[in-house]
Amino acid sequence: MVNIPPGITHDGPMVEVASGGVEHDWIKYEKVKEYTNAFVILNDQKVLLGLKKRGFGVGLWNGFGGKVDPGETPAQAAVRELEEEAGITAPLRQCGTLFFVENTMDAAFNISVFCAYEYSGTITESDEMRPEWFSIPEDLLPRTNPLTTVDHGDNAAALPPIPLSKMWADDEFWMPAMFGRRHFVGRADFGVDNKMIKWWFGAAPAATGDSV
Numbered sequence: 001m002v003n004i005p006p007g008i009t010h011d012g013p014m015v016e017v018a019s020g021g022v023e024h025d026w027i028k029y030e031k032v033k034e035y036t037n038a039f040v041i042l043n044d045q046k047v048l049l050g051l052k053k054r055g056f057g058v059g060l061w062n063g064f065g066g067k068v069d070p071g072e073t074p075a076q077a078a079v080r081e082l083e084e085e086a087g088i089t090a091p092l093r094q095c096g097t098l099f100f101v102e103n104t105m106d107a108a109f110n111i112s113v114f115c116a117y118e119y120s121g122t123i124t125e126s127d128e129m130r131p132e133w134f135s136i137p138e139d140l141l142p143r144t145n146p147l148t149t150v151d152h153g154d155n156a157a158a159l160p161p162i163p164l165s166k167m168w169a170d171d172e173f174w175m176p177a178m179f180g181r182r183h184f185v186g187r188a189d190f191g192v193d194n195k196m197i198k199w200w201f202g203a204a205p206a207a208t209g210d211s212v
């Protein structure tokens with residue numbers, strides 16, 4: 001029986017991939033604000049991240065995204081934010097949903113996460129984000145994924161690995177599902193100093209033979 005936290009909805013089968021902070025209750029929230037976060041992943045070997053240069057999450061590496069504007073769908077907002085922040089367009093598809101509650105904020109973040117496996121345009125630094133490619137370490141990939149062993153000639157191995165120590169603490173829990181192309185959902189509650197105090201992440205079951 002999967003004990004899915006309040007704030008999360010999903011369709012289809014889901015297995016728990018990580019949870020913690022059982023001694024705390026889920027934080028109550030008044031409102032929910034809609035956000036997006038988009039990742040471009042090439043050959044299942046490298047991912048484009050941006051260093052946040054200002055505002056919420058400054059100094060952390062993340063996907064590209066922000067608030068969903070009035071009248072926009074999350075998919076439209078994801079395309080707009082990727083273009084504004086990294087200068088590129090991509091055929092984004094929703095690959096997960098994350099729900100975050102901070103004890104200092106009145107509204108929870110509902111983040112529609114989008115992925116694309118190709119892009120067009122020239123990657124360009126913006127006022128908000130400095131884009132850079134990172135290699136996806138093997139321990140964040142399913143071992144049986146045939147693409148992970150193929151050399152596509154783009155030298156992903158020479159790139160720095162994803163800088164998890166300079167990213168939001170939740171990322172390490174749901175990123176393996178994203179890189180394994182499994183739909184994921186999750187919630188994390190944050191206390192002081194952006195520390196996670198309670199969390200739960202789930203993903204669609206791995207294909208038979210996958211290791212994560």
Ligand SMILES: COc1nc(N)nc2c1ncn2[C@H]1C[C@H](O)[C@@H](COP(=O)(O)OP(=O)(O)OP(=O)(O)O)O1
Binds near residue numbers: 037038057065168171
């Ligand atoms: C709390 O944990 C989080 N983890 C991760 N991985 N990502 C998060 C977390 N909290 C927020 N985010 C994402 C969601 C968005 O993609 C950005 C925040 O968006 P921002 O505040 O920059 O929104 P904008 O509309 O771009 O802001 P401006 O009004 O400054 O343009 O972080």
